[in-house]
Structures are given as structure tokens and as C-alpha cells.
Amino acid sequence: MHIAIVGAAGMIGRKLTARLVSDGQLAGRPVSRLSLVDVIEPAVPQGFGGRVDTSAADISSPGQAARIVKPRPDVIFHLAAIVSGEAELDFEKGYGINLDGTRLLFEAIRLAHLEDGYRPCVVFTSSIAVFGSPFPEVIPDDFNLTPLTSYGTQKAMGELLLADYTRRGFIDGIGIRLPTICIRPGKPNKAASGFFSGILREPLAGQPAILPVPDTVRHWHASPRSAVGFLIHAAGIDLEPLGSRRNLTMPGVSATVAEQIEALRRIAGDDAVRLIRHEPDQLVMNIVAGWPQAFDARRAKELGFVADASFDDIIRTHIEDEMEGNL
Amino acid sequence: MHIAIVGAAGMIGRKLTARLVSDGQLAGRPVSRLSLVDVIEPAVPQGFGGRVDTSAADISSPGQAARIVKPRPDVIFHLAAIVSGEAELDFEKGYGINLDGTRLLFEAIRLAHLEDGYRPCVVFTSSIAVFGSPFPEVIPDDFNLTPLTSYGTQKAMGELLLADYTRRGFIDGIGIRLPTICIRPGKPNKAASGFFSGILREPLAGQPAILPVPDTVRHWHASPRSAVGFLIHAAGIDLEPLGSRRNLTMPGVSATVAEQIEALRRIAGDDAVRLIRHEPDQLVMNIVAGWPQAFDARRAKELGFVADASFDDIIRTHIEDEMEGNL
Numbered sequence: 001m002h003i004a005i006v007g008a009a010g011m012i013g014r015k016l017t018a019r020l021v022s023d024g025q026l027a028g029r030p031v032s033r034l035s036l037v038d039v040i041e042p043a044v045p046q047g048f049g050g051r052v053d054t055s056a057a058d059i060s061s062p063g064q065a066a067r068i069v070k071p072r073p074d075v076i077f078h079l080a081a082i083v084s085g086e087a088e089l090d091f092e093k094g095y096g097i098n099l100d101g102t103r104l105l106f107e108a109i110r111l112a113h114l115e116d117g118y119r120p121c122v123v124f125t126s127s128i129a130v131f132g133s134p135f136p137e138v139i140p141d142d143f144n145l146t147p148l149t150s151y152g153t154q155k156a157m158g159e160l161l162l163a164d165y166t167r168r169g170f171i172d173g174i175g176i177r178l179p180t181i182c183i184r185p186g187k188p189n190k191a192a193s194g195f196f197s198g199i200l201r202e203p204l205a206g207q208p209a210i211l212p213v214p215d216t217v218r219h220w221h222a223s224p225r226s227a228v229g230f231l232i233h234a235a236g237i238d239l240e241p242l243g244s245r246r247n248l249t250m251p252g253v254s255a256t257v258a259e260q261i262e263a264l265r266r267i268a269g270d271d272a273v274r275l276i277r278h279e280p281d282q283l284v285m286n287i288v289a290g291w292p293q294a295f296d297a298r299r300a301k302e303l304g305f306v307a308d309a310s311f312d313d314i315i316r317t318h319i320e321d322e323m324e325g326n327l
Numbered sequence: 328m329h330i331a332i333v334g335a336a337g338m339i340g341r342k343l344t345a346r347l348v349s350d351g352q353l354a355g356r357p358v359s360r361l362s363l364v365d366v367i368e369p370a371v372p373q374g375f376g377g378r379v380d381t382s383a384a385d386i387s388s389p390g391q392a393a394r395i396v397k398p399r400p401d402v403i404f405h406l407a408a409i410v411s412g413e414a415e416l417d418f419e420k421g422y423g424i425n426l427d428g429t430r431l432l433f434e435a436i437r438l439a440h441l442e443d444g445y446r447p448c449v450v451f452t453s454s455i456a457v458f459g460s461p462f463p464e465v466i467p468d469d470f471n472l473t474p475l476t477s478y479g480t481q482k483a484m485g486e487l488l489l490a491d492y493t494r495r496g497f498i499d500g501i502g503i504r505l506p507t508i509c510i511r512p513g514k515p516n517k518a519a520s521g522f523f524s525g526i527l528r529e530p531l532a533g534q535p536a537i538l539p540v541p542d543t544v545r546h547w548h549a550s551p552r553s554a555v556g557f558l559i560h561a562a563g564i565d566l567e568p569l570g571s572r573r574n575l576t577m578p579g580v581s582a583t584v585a586e587q588i589e590a591l592r593r594i595a596g597d598d599a600v601r602l603i604r605h606e607p608d609q610l611v612m613n614i615v616a617g618w619p620q621a622f623d624a625r626r627a628k629e630l631g632f633v634a635d636a637s638f639d640d641i642i643r644t645h646i647e648d649e650m651e652g653n654l
Contacts, residue, residue: 091437091495110418132571135469142462142471145487148571153491157484160472164480168418244459244475 001026002033003235004068006059006105007079009038011185012125015228016077021048026075027236037068038080059101065108072112075121075235078105084129085191087151098154106161110170122162122173123234126247128220130156130177133290141249141299148290159247166246174234175247179222179307183318192287196221199257200264200315203272204327212281215258218293222252223317226308233305241303251307253314254294263311267319268327328353329360330562331395333386333432334406336365338512339452342555343404348375353402354563364395365407386428392435399439402448402562405432411456412518414478425481433488437497449489449500450561453574455547457483457504460617468576468626475617486574493566493573501561502574506549506634510645519614523548526584527591527642530599531654539608542585545620549579550644553635560632568630578634580641581621590638594646595654 003020007013013036020031032050036042041056057064059080068076080101087094102124112118131139132148145156159175166173184197188209195212196219202209222230230250239246255263265273297305308314319327330347334340340363347358359377363369368383384391386407395403407428414421429451439445458466459475472483489500511524515536522539523546529536549557557577566573582590592600624632635641646654 142473144469144572145472146469146572147487147491148494150491150495153487156487160474160480160483160487164474164477167475168477245471245473 001029001031001075002035002071002073003031003075003077004035004037004073005042005077005079006037006068007077007081007125008036008042008054009040010079011224012181012227012231013038013042013077013079015224016079016231017042017045019228019232021045023232024049026232033073035068035071035073058097059105060096065101065104066111068105069108069112069118072118073120075123076105076109077231077235078102078122078124081125081155082151083191084127084149084151087154088149091150094150094154098151099157102154102158103161106165106171110165110168113170119170119172121235121239122171123231124158124162124173124175125231126155126159126175126177127152128177128179128249128292128295130159131292135292137293139249139292139295141296163244163246167244172239173246174239174242176230176234177247177249178227178230179220179250179252181224181227182221182314183223183322185224185318185322192284195284196257196260199276200260201318203264203275204268204315204318204323206275208275208277211257211276211278212284213257213288214280214285215261215278216256217288218254218256219288220252220254220292220294221308221311221314222250223308223314225317225321226306230305237303245299248300248303248305249295249297251297251301251305252295253308253311255311260311263315266312267315328356328358328402329362329398329400330358330402330404331362331364331400332369332404332406333364333395334404334408334452335363335369335381336367337406339508339551339554339558340365340369340404340406342551343406343558344369344372346555346559348372350559351376353559360400362395362398362400385424386432387423392428392431393438395432396435396439396445399445400447402450403432403436404558404562405429405449405451408452408482409478410518411454411476411478414481415476418477421477421481425478426484429481429485430488433492433498437492437495440497446497446499448562448566449498450558451485451489451500451502452558453482453486453502453504454479455504455506455576455619455622457486458619462619465621465623466576466619467623490571490573494571499566500573501566501569503557503561504574504576505554505557506547506577506579508551508554509548509641510550510649512551512645512649519611520618522611523584523587526603527587528645530591530602531595531642531646531650533602535602535604538584538603538605539611540584540615541607541612542588542605543583544615545581545583546615547579547581547619547621548635548638548641549577550635550641552644552648553633557632564630572626575627575630575632576622576624578624578628578632579622580635580638582638587638590642593639594642
């Protein structure tokens, strides 16, 4: 099986590559070849027995999508995206990569399909940013797409393209609406959602963290390991039962900030919790007020997608995957 | 007030032009200038006191959208589209006009906005084709966009763009999801929805008509006069109360084919009804099975959009507007 990952150098892309290398197979078929693409050339993974090609490519540039499609990968994971904050600051770049890049990739596949009937499985990472307030406390699977950012708009448009290209028979597509990833590894960043990870990751490492919102704020989370699990599962199941609705909200853990903090206390003690300083930030509070709190992700669950069991588990996963198991 | 109509030569475009000429004003402001654009040059309307410019332009061609925007119309009605059947047959043409054309128009406005703060009211005709089965019997305003055609996909993508360009402050946009237009004037055509009009229009003119589906089929209708009324109303109201959800399902008349036929009987008698021949067509039946039956168009009604009062009224409107009042 030949698997291409577009956006392979990002956080999820690297973890997905590592998981495929470690598993050596996908849905029971051995992985014989990996094509890893990103705007910066992805690293060659260690310990993979098959062929690996890495390349730097901007999918919004002419001809780049065709290059990815040329060796006819069986599965294409399309993770490449300009993130929410940057897409909001740079209107043209966001539409260029998130909308045009996605469309060019799908178009390259369509042209290959017209040539020789090529029809790969395409796993597209969408986001709960396709939803925006006002919405019910628990959002059902058939809720309106109401993005409140350009990023969410571009992801929603990608979802619509994916469904239409699938209906037309050019691809066998599935869109995965990822929850907010928590605990995101690495350095603190300025994303409005950064504190959800920061208030856990920093204290776990003995560092102080700032909480800019009241601890009553509720949100929808998945660990990086679960997110990779969703993508692997999506590429391995029969997609026919999805019918025409090819984009799925993933299950997650709905938790208040207070519940996050209590999970931290259970696992790392009061000393860790004392490293969190509450500094209300009205701007962040306003942004977060428009975000979803919980979903009834019934369709995804019925199809076998599995979320983290609890916030305690999310923290334990972080300690295992990012801290070599040592608190 | 300067009003531009993109797609002015189509059925709705011509009726909208006639209505604006007849009213001489929009929301209390005199109409001083009309710019009429379509792929074929629209006719100059009779009896208009102001300035009229007509031009032939394909909005998907480079520079054409900028030409429309250059004189800074106060209101732009964007009606131009490749219809459902053609967009399904010609994939590239459908995406070219319905998606790229719409985006190029919005982009030309954005660039003008960056130049001098230009921010016109944009009224975009969308369609109930943004919805596809399975759905509830009565579809609520917050239902998922689930198109089952490329046309519906392109309209849904246009809706998302309209909302994002509005949120960004480039346009003051509103998307109007038109019901199926009934009674559509003119010759019978091969559109799958053609019979909804044909079984009334042809018998009213003393001609036979074919009914390809059971008379229990229920659908959502508006007269051409109501459709034009929706567009005029949309351009005249304050759009701020819409918030971030700028696309509205229009009110309509939900009727079964049997109810349509009984309305025909009340107005034109048994002889007219006898001209309808039932010839089941499995293909049409399958297509129509995926169409919406009724909507709870609450938001639009609260904003003052008014549907036809009954199917009898829809037929009477046709007799007045298309048959000079003579049955």
C-alpha cells in the first residue's frame, strides 16, 4: 500500500507518519511506500522498511498537486493547512492554501481519474471551526455549517468539495472534523485556544501558565494520539455506509477548565495546579464564547471512532508520548 | 441609487429589472442608474428615466468582475448561474461560473474596498438545492448543508463566501435560498423539476402535460413574482439583525402534486385537469425523492419576507403576469 501525507511536517503529520511506520500496515494491508509532502521537506522516518519519498511542495502552486498524484497513492491524507489565526490575519494566504490548495489537489485526482479511473481514499482534516455560535449546548451531527472565521469557512468549503468529488466518483473521501487538540506539545503559542493546552503542559513541566478565561468555560478536546487514531481509522473503514454525508464530527472529551484542572490535580498534585495563574483576558474570553462546548458525535461513534476516555487519560497520554512517561 | 444586476437576461433577472423600472425606487431611494450584465447582452428596459448600461460579460473571465464593480454600484444583485442540470453535465463549467464567477465578483469588491472603503449590498440567489436527503419532513433554519448536486455544492460554497466576506466587512451580503419557481413561464424543458410548472402552465394554455411522479409528491414552491419580491425586500432591509448567518431559506408554499392539481381545477376547471396525463418515470421519481418537501422558514418570515398565500394564488399570479389576465 502506497500512502501519501500532504502536510507531513506538521504536528499531526509527524505523529501520523510515526504511527504508520510503527504499525507497518493499514487495515491489514502492509504499507510499502510513503510519500511525505509539506512546504518544508519532511524528515525521513527512522525504521521504515519500505520506500520513502520526501518533498517540499506548496500545493497551491501550479503542477504540485499533479506531482503528488502522479505515482497514484492508494490513500492520501490531506492535512496541509494555514492555521486559524494566520488565515484570519492573511486573507489571501488562507484562501490560497486552505481553499485553492485543497481544490487543486482534488482536481489533480479528478484529472487522473479521467485518465485511468484512479480513485484514491482521501482523508481530509476538517475542524470543529466549521461551527460557530449561536448553537445548542450539545451540537448534533446535522447542524448547520456556521463558521465565524475564514479558516472555518475554508474548511467548510473543503468539506463540500470533498462530498461532491466523492459523489461524482473521483475520490473516496472522508472529512474528519477534529476537536481542539489537547495537550498540544511544544512551546506556548499565541493562538486563542493555546491556554487549553498550556494550563496542563506547562505545569506538568514545572513551568507557570496563564489562564485567561473563567474556569467554567467548556470545550471539546482530543489528544494528539486520538486525532491520529481518527485518521488511521478513517482510512481503514468501508466508507459506503456514510452515504452522501462524508464529513464527520469526531467524538471528544467535553470538559470545563475546572474539570481540566481537577484532572491535573489528580495526576500531578496541588503543586502543579498552583502554577496556573488566572489573568482574565477579555479578548480571549470573547473569542472563546463563540466556540462549541460539546457534540453528539453519534455517526462517528457508530462507525467505530473512539475518543479519549477522560481528561485524566488525555493528560496520561501526554506524559507517555511527550515526557517519556516521567512526570 | 445605482443598481447592478449580474444575470439580468435570465427569467428572474428580466422580471427584477421590470419591477425596479416600474417601482422607480428601492426602499424609498430613487433608482437613478441600472447596470445590466449577462453572458448575452440584456435588453434595455422600456420606460426607465435614469441611466441604463447593458453589457455582455462572463464573470469568470479575467477583469470582467472588476468592470462591474468599477462604477461602485450601491446594490449588486448576483443572479448569474449555470443551472442545476447543466452544472451536473458540465462539471468544469458549473464550477467555473457558479463558484469561480461568484468568488471573482466578491474578490473584485474586496479589492475595491481596500482601495476606497467600498462596501455594497450584495444580494446572492442561492437555492434550496443546498439541502439534500435524508432530512426531516419540515427542515429548520439551522439544518446542515447537504447538497446532492454540483450546483447545490457550488451554491453552498457561495453562501459560505458571502458570509465570510460580510463578516470581514468587504460586502453587506445576503443569500436568498429560492424555493422551486412555479409556474416557470416559457416552453417545457427537460429539467427534472420541469413538471411542477408544466402540469399547470400547459393546461392553462390548453396544451397537454405529462406528470412523471405520483400525485403524493410534496415540494416547496414560490411564484416568479414572489421570488422577485424576496430579492427586492432583501436589498431594502437592514441586514445587521441577521448577525453572522447571512443566508436565509425563503418562505414558500408546500404542496403535493394533488393539491396543485386541485388548485388548477378550482381556477381552470375539469377540462384543464383532464389535459394532465400520468406517465410514471422512475428516473424523475428517484431524483425528486431526494428533494425537500417543506421548510420552517422562521428567520426569513421574522424579517418580513412574504410567500404566496396559496397555490391558487400562484396560479392566479401566472395568469396575471404571463397571460395578460386571460384564461
